[in-house]
Amino acid sequence: MKALLCTRYGTPDDLELADIPDPAPGPGEAVVRVAAAALNFFDTLIIAGKYQTKPPMPFSPAAEFAGTVEAVGAGVTGIATGDRVLGYAGYGAARQRIAIAAERLVKIPPALDFDRAAGICVTYGTTLYALKDRAHLKRGETLAVLGASGGVGLAAVELGKLMGARVIACASSEEKLAFARKHGADEGIDYAKDDLKDGLRRATNGNGADVIYDPVGGAYAELALRSIAWEGRFLVVGFAAGEIPKLPLNLVLLKSCNVLGVFWGSWITRDPAGHRANTEQLLTWVADGKLSSHVHAVYPLSDAAAALKAIASRKVMGKVILHP
Numbered sequence: 001m002k003a004l005l006c007t008r009y010g011t012p013d014d015l016e017l018a019d020i021p022d023p024a025p026g027p028g029e030a031v032v033r034v035a036a037a038a039l040n041f042f043d044t045l046i047i048a049g050k051y052q053t054k055p056p057m058p059f060s061p062a063a064e065f066a067g068t069v070e071a072v073g074a075g076v077t078g079i080a081t082g083d084r085v086l087g088y089a090g091y092g093a094a095r096q097r098i099a100i101a102a103e104r105l106v107k108i109p110p111a112l113d114f115d116r117a118a119g120i121c122v123t124y125g126t127t128l129y130a131l132k133d134r135a136h137l138k139r140g141e142t143l144a145v146l147g148a149s150g151g152v153g154l155a156a157v158e159l160g161k162l163m164g165a166r167v168i169a170c171a172s173s174e175e176k177l178a179f180a181r182k183h184g185a186d187e188g189i190d191y192a193k194d195d196l197k198d199g200l201r202r203a204t205n206g207n208g209a210d211v212i213y214d215p216v217g218g219a220y221a222e223l224a225l226r227s228i229a230w231e232g233r234f235l236v237v238g239f240a241a242g243e244i245p246k247l248p249l250n251l252v253l254l255k256s257c258n259v260l261g262v263f264w265g266s267w268i269t270r271d272p273a274g275h276r277a278n279t280e281q282l283l284t285w286v287a288d289g290k291l292s293s294h295v296h297a298v299y300p301l302s303d304a305a306a307a308l309k310a311i312a313s314r315k316v317m318g319k320v321i322l323h324p
Helices: 041-046 114-118 121-134 151-162 174-182 196-203 219-225 249-255 264-270 272-287 301-312
Strands: 002-005 016-019 029-039 064-072 084-088 097-101 105-107 142-146 166-171 187-190 209-214 228-236 258-261 295-300 319-323
Touching: 002 301, 016 301, 029 084, 029 114, 029 301, 041 301, 064 114, 084 114, 084 121, 105 272, 114 272, 114 295, 114 319, 121 151, 121 209, 121 228, 121 258, 121 264, 121 272, 142 151, 142 196, 142 219, 151 166, 151 174, 151 209, 166 174, 166 196, 174 187, 187 196, 196 219, 209 219, 219 228, 219 249, 228 249, 264 272, 295 301, 301 319
Parallel strands: 142 166, 142 209, 166 187, 209 228, 228 258, 295 319
Antiparallel strands: 002 016, 029 064, 029 097, 029 319, 064 084, 084 105
16 A cells, blocks of 8 residues: 655655555454545654654654544454544554554544545644633633634634634734634734734723634744733643743733643543544534535645645645545
């Protein structure tokens, strides 16, 4: 079978397309023929050796996928050959077949296509965990979303709106803000032109945002925190800007606010039942048209370098999908 392999740390151009043996399912495992593998920003880091997860080489990028079960190993229940499923592997999905623990697979509703299903797990899963389980977002509250047109940002805009919040999209261009508004944002702040702190204060009549969702980091984190509401919740989701910020703790004291870490990848291993329940809820919402799981572009496996470069250059709005 064909597989995209990282054989040494480097850039997307250093990845290799190779023929490797087909996998066989071990006990408790299933082999899935991958119809669609979704890429995320952290894939650009993992192949460069700059991510907290460092798989043994050679490995394939792409943490999430959707496809059809081709074989199951001993002891597998609840999943059968022919089932349409999605899964989260952490890495390794940019290939034609993948062997994975069957308990990490979730069946896909008949009405949902593989491309949109493949992009649900990481971005929407992270965001639902962040907003529901960490911030306890309430109907009528104000949610500010940084990086609002990217994968997790778009998920936060859509889920925030679905959960009854007033959503303020924050992004680096008017085009990205227009995209966020199309997907439910009530207002937008272009932080390439406007001061983020002042913009959020104006948009909230000086009260500040109740919840701030930050997958960007860098200089924007402190600016956003300075505009948070009394007893607000600041969600630390990621650092797409490249710089891990250091937040002045006096701001946390003065606003009596909470700074909450969102380590979804660890949570799903600690609470697999909660992860499964969230994923099944997300699948229902996408199948019912309440969430878009928007696909920005689809690339063949041989064009994975171009796909990863598009993500790294922040040109992507929504998800990028590979077709093995």
